[in-house]
Amino acid sequence: MVDSLFTLMPLLLFLSVCLVLLWGYPVALSLAGVSLIFVAIGATTGMIEPIQLNFLPGRLYKIMERSTLIAVPLFIFMGLMLERTKIAEDLLDSMATLFGKLRGGMGFAVTIVGMLLAASTGIVGATVVTMGLLSLPAMIKRGYQPELATGVICASGTLGQIIPPSIVLVLLGDVLANSMTEAKSLGLQTDQVASIGDLFMGAVIPGMILVVGYMLYIAFVAWRRPQAAPAIEFDDKVDMRTVIWKALINLSMPLILIVAVLGSILYGIATPTEAAAIGALGAILLAVLRRKLTLARLLDVMRSTVKTTSMVFLILIGASIFSLVFRMYGGDELIRHFFTDLPGGLFTALLIIMLVMFLLGFILDFIEITFVVVPIVGPVLLMMGADPIWLGILIAINLQTSFLTPPFGFALFYLRGVAPKSIRTSQIYRGVIPFIAIQIVVLAMIAAWPSLATWLPAYVSG
Incomplete structure (x- = not known):
């Protein structure tokens, strides 16, 4: 009886955590x-020895000494500082004027601005809220279909999940590095690595494919249903040369920062952590140039950075406790045997894991999935021959959908909070469905052609 219950305990532990999260308790x-609680149950019934928890302090200490995780608060600081300098407002105004005369032009403008903000801030919530406040009322006023307008804003706002510098890629890089170490301890013979810099480079092409996919969908809607994405009539007195010059100036600021951060990584000048420091300093300099830096604003950004970073690290500590207890009950062995015994090998295992992550995205945030699911399945997939960079990009794109999937997609919540009352929640839900489909198509493309994710890191590394 005890043996059969011991076998079920890993599954019961995972389901119990999901249930408690659905009740609304804090993740960490x-x-x-x-x-x-499961440790207490196991100790009472004699299934496990509580002395195994003695490993916990060492695990938590190792978390705090990981140098790669220093990039997390630095990138958060960079994104918050840029968000406070109102760069998005100027970008949206310039892009809307440039593309507005085209059918679907405002949709193109929102997508391009979302891409630039993703590559310079990487903060989904700030991007969605900013574009929701600035562009959604204007798009609705000019006759855009509410479903299309809300879908474009939500999808473009989540590009910060995949386009570097992305907090998701930083966290995934750290988790996959630990998974690789564990897989090697189990006998995996490989020299492959999945550093944060490799994931940044691997995400560039898939991120651009997503942007092109969004724009092609907007163009298709504008072609099939012109009334859903009409062109905008501007005053003839508008001087396009002035508009273009203003757009170039507004574009130059985030582009300089993007080149400084990503360029220093791509050319091997700086590590991702050092590049994050460059980005944080660059964000401060941009704020100074725009005359937006005040002591009050700096303190506000620093406080927000500390709060967000503390939340991430607290979840990481909670996830480490979960993973230790999961292994105490033999959950890692159970998962390994389950996937290695499946017909179809790596393909079937990857398909099941991607499906599970996609479904968990309906109820869990990307941080919980990264810290809870990836450490469990990562070593197994690596042992089965998955390329770590390819696996990381697949997981990142899959996690991006968690921001869009109803009913708990965070991008939907962010937009609902700032959208006009005339916009129904059902319209927001319907609007994101085509973009979720685009993400799934891109996910399938990366799965079918791994070189889309692995070519650039291999090319840069020679």
Whole structure:
């Protein structure tokens, strides 16, 4: 009886954590609290020895000494500082004027601005809220279909999940590095690595494919249903030379920062952590140039950075406790045997894991999935022959859908909070469905042609 219950305990632990999260309890406390309750149950019934928790302090210390995780607060600081300098407002105004005379032009403008903000800030919430406040009322006023307008804003706002510098890629790089170490301890013979810099480079081409996919869909809608994405009539007195010059000036600021951060990584001048420091300093300099830097604003950005970073690290600590208890019950062996015994090998295992992550995205945030699911399945997939960079990009694109999938997609919540009352929640939900489909198509493309994710890192590294 005890043996059969011991076999079920990993599954019961995972389901219990998901249930507690659905009740609305804080993520970090749910992960740690439920795990410790299962330790008490196991110790009482004699299934596990509590002395195994002695490994916990060492695990938590190793988390805090990881130098790669220093990039997290630095990139968060950079994104918050840029968001406070109102760069998005100027970009949207310039892009809307440039593309507005085309059918679907405002949709193109929002997508391009979303891409630039993703490559310079990487903060989904700030991007969606900013574009929702600035562009959604204007798009609705000019006759855009509400579903199309809300879908474009939500999808473009989530590009920060895949286009570097992305907090998701930083966290995934750290988790996959640990998974690779564990896989090597189990006998994996490989020299492959999945550093954060490799993931940044691997995400460039898939990110651009997503942007092109969004714009092709907008163009298709504008062609098939012109009334859903009409062109905008501007005053003939508008001087296009002035507009273009203003657009170039507004574009230059985020582009300089993008080149400084990503260029220093791509050319091997700086590590991702050092590039994050360059980005944080660059964001401060841009704020000074725009005369937006005040002591009050700096303190506000620093406070927000500390809060967000503390949340991420607290979740990471809770996830470490969960993963330790999961392994105490033999969950890692259970997962390994399950996937290695499947017919179809790596393809079937990857398909099931991608499907599970996609479904979990309906109820969980990307941070929980990264810290809870990836450490469990990562070593197994690497042992089965998955390329770590390819696997990381697949997971990142899959996690991006968690921001769009109803009913708990965070991008939907962000937009609902700032959207006019005339916009119904059902319209927002319907609007994101085509963009979720585009993301799934891109995910399938990366799965079918791994070189889309692995070519650029291999080319840069020679």
